[in-house]
Amino acid sequence: MSKEPDVELVVVQNLENALAAKIETYFADVIDSQPDVLEELLRSKNSEGTRRAYRRDITDFFNRMTGQPPQCDSILEFLHLEGHKATLVVTKYRAILNEAGLSPNTINRRLAAIKSLIAFGRKLGVCNYAVDVDSIPVQSYRDTSGCTGEEFLNVIKGCDRSTLAGKRDYALLLLLWGNALRRNEISTLDLRHFDGSKGTLSILGKGKLSRVTINLPKVTVTAITDWLIARGGDMSSSRPLFTSVDFQNSGHRLTGDGIYKIVKRLFKRAGVEKHMSPHRCRHSAITAVLEKTDGNVRKAQKLSRHVKLNTLQIYDDNRNRDQLEMSELLMDGLD
Structure with a gap:
């Protein structure tokens, strides 16, 4: 009697077992660990200059709003806020920067960095909101002069x-x-x-x-x-x-x-x-x-x-x- 049907049965059984295997068996460490959203965001940027600017601006946000530089836990706490509360925090931050006399371009750049952090948090599944905070209007004229x-x-x-x-x-x-x-x-x-x-x-x-x-x-x-x-x-x-x-x-x-x-x-x-x-x-x-x-x-x-x-x-x-x-x-x- 041919043994080929038994071989086919074994192959089918192995495939069924593989499909039934829980992903967590192999990726448990990755899934269970809390993501470092800031570091992941920075790694996604190609330019070293862009990474430095994002780190500086996001650090400024946490220093001003929490009194401490950003940490994995504080970033996740911010990203886990309810949407209206997060919008309130960012709106207050915008007002603080404006009262400090920072230029509109600087304020808008820092707001953009915070929005990027939030957007990246959504990609990683640790945030479910987007903040609706307007930028500061900027005059269209900019000094593009140099020397002769x-x-x-x-x-x-x-x-x-x-x-x-x-x-x-x-x-x-x-x-x-x-x-x-x-x-x-x-x-x-x-x-x-x-x-x-x-x-x-x-x-x-x-x-x-x-x-x-x-x-x-x-x-x-x-x-x-x-x-x-x-x-x-x-x-x-x-x-x-x-x-x-x-x-x-x-x-x-x-x-x-x-x-x-x-x-x-x-x-x-x-x-x-x-x-x-x-x-x-x-x-x-x-x-x-x-x-x-x-x-x-x-x-x-x-x-x-x-x-x-x-x-x-x-x-x-x-x-x-x-x-x-x-x-x-x-x-x-x-x-």
């Missing part, structure tokens, strides 16, 4: 390229000016992201998960190459493209804060009255392109990589506002 193109070029030319620091700073300024890069886009660059033979750079844009390739002017390619040759040392592909050169931190990756301090120092040394930062450098470059193209926002978009043209329109509106101010100045004394 002439001032910027003078600062670039002022770099002492006979020194290692001067070679690095020269290359940094060219990226800030010629490609309008953000400081985090520069600080996250490794050697493998620079292709001198093709004249390209692979950058991780704001809020992006994958890198995009941009083209570099020849002068920038030469400047980066000169900096790397002068720096020497370990040239493995995972090494940072830009590093510190001071005695204490030599060879370590140049952080966004480090780039900010370099920019501030160079422009102050050159006598530029405007308080300059890497982002104001970006503003300066975008405004200069709009000036040279007679307000062509689409060409400016190619440089800035802004997704929305409306953002570039703000730059152009502010540029025209400066023009009107100068025109009025010329008319001083006339009726």
